[in-house]
Amino acid sequence: MDNGINPYADPGDGIMDYDLSNPMDLFYTGQASFVREPLNYHLYTQPRPENLQHKYFVSDELREELQKRSESIYITPPSGLDLPEETQGYHSLVPLEPVVGERHNFSNWHSTVYKAINSMDGFPYVMRRIENFRLISESALSGIKAWSRIRHPNLVAVKEAFTTLAFNDNSLMVVYDYHPNSETLNEAHLKSKAPQFINGRLQTQNTRVAERTIWSYVIQIASVLKTVHEAGLAVRVVDDNKILVTSKNRLAS
Known part of the structure; x- marks a missing residue:
């Protein structure tokens, strides 16, 4: 039965005049918050047939580990941490350890480790932030440059170091290769x-x-x-x- 109301009409024509600014209005309820549950990685790929259980296929354990690492690389930070959007070409910072409460010390300074994406190559890196570190001279970074020249399969490679005011203090950032889920x-x-x-x-x-x-x-x-x-x-x-x-x-x- 036609009641003369067009359900697809534009809200601004007076027929469906909802208050879009009111989060309790129809179809515009407030954004719900969700608790993130651990993923069941075995749901992503079905088990292999019995006649294909041989060495040419990745094992279930290795596939699950690779999926866990992929999730760690692309995970986003929780809200409310007030982290900088970008610093020296690195963005999407995610803390890898607690940023409040019990803190880790680096010599006499507080330090925090983050994962971040490099804007130039798109790869994830680890950034160790040393808080309230005043750099007296650029020559103080010569030791870090010497470490960055070392390449060894069992050594976490150092990429670079720089100072930043993005955290509202004088912070020293040391960038390393990222090994997810270590x-x-x-x-x-x-x-x-x-x-x-x-x-x-x-x-x-x-x-x-x-x-x-x-x-x-x-x-x-x-x-x-x-x-x-x-x-x-x-x-x-x-x-x-x-x-x-x-x-x-x-x-x-």
Whole structure:
């Protein structure tokens, strides 16, 4: 039955005169907030047929790990952190550690680690921000430039360093290569882990490290030390909180 009302008419013609500024008006309810749930990565790709379970296909575990890393690269920061939109060509900053409460120290300064995207190449990098750092002379960055020239598969490469006022203070930013979903050596092997349900029973997790894994770590760390010393630099402290486990038994310090 035709009642003379056009449901597709423009709201400004008087037929459907809704107040668009009122968030409670029809069709314009306030924006809802959602709690982000962990993704079920196995939903993205169906299991392989039994007759194709051979070495030419990526394992389910490796596929899940790659999807987790991809999610980490493109994750966006939560609202309300008041982070700068851009600093020295880096944008989309996301904190990789708490920015309030218990803070990590870098020597005598507070520091925070962020993930950011470089506007020039589009790649993600890690930026360590050292707060309230006053640079006396540009020559003070010569040490960082020396580290940026070192290339080693078990060393987190340094890209560059610069100062910025984008955080409303004098901050020193040191940019490194990004290894998504990495853990520190302490988190991976030394820190006590919460019990997990295994076969329906709550069991403590085994933190014992296999001997072959320990030897692999020793060789990788020794190789980095040798390369650094050959470059005329020094590693004064080997800290388990500064060494990353980037993948299975693979270190980057």
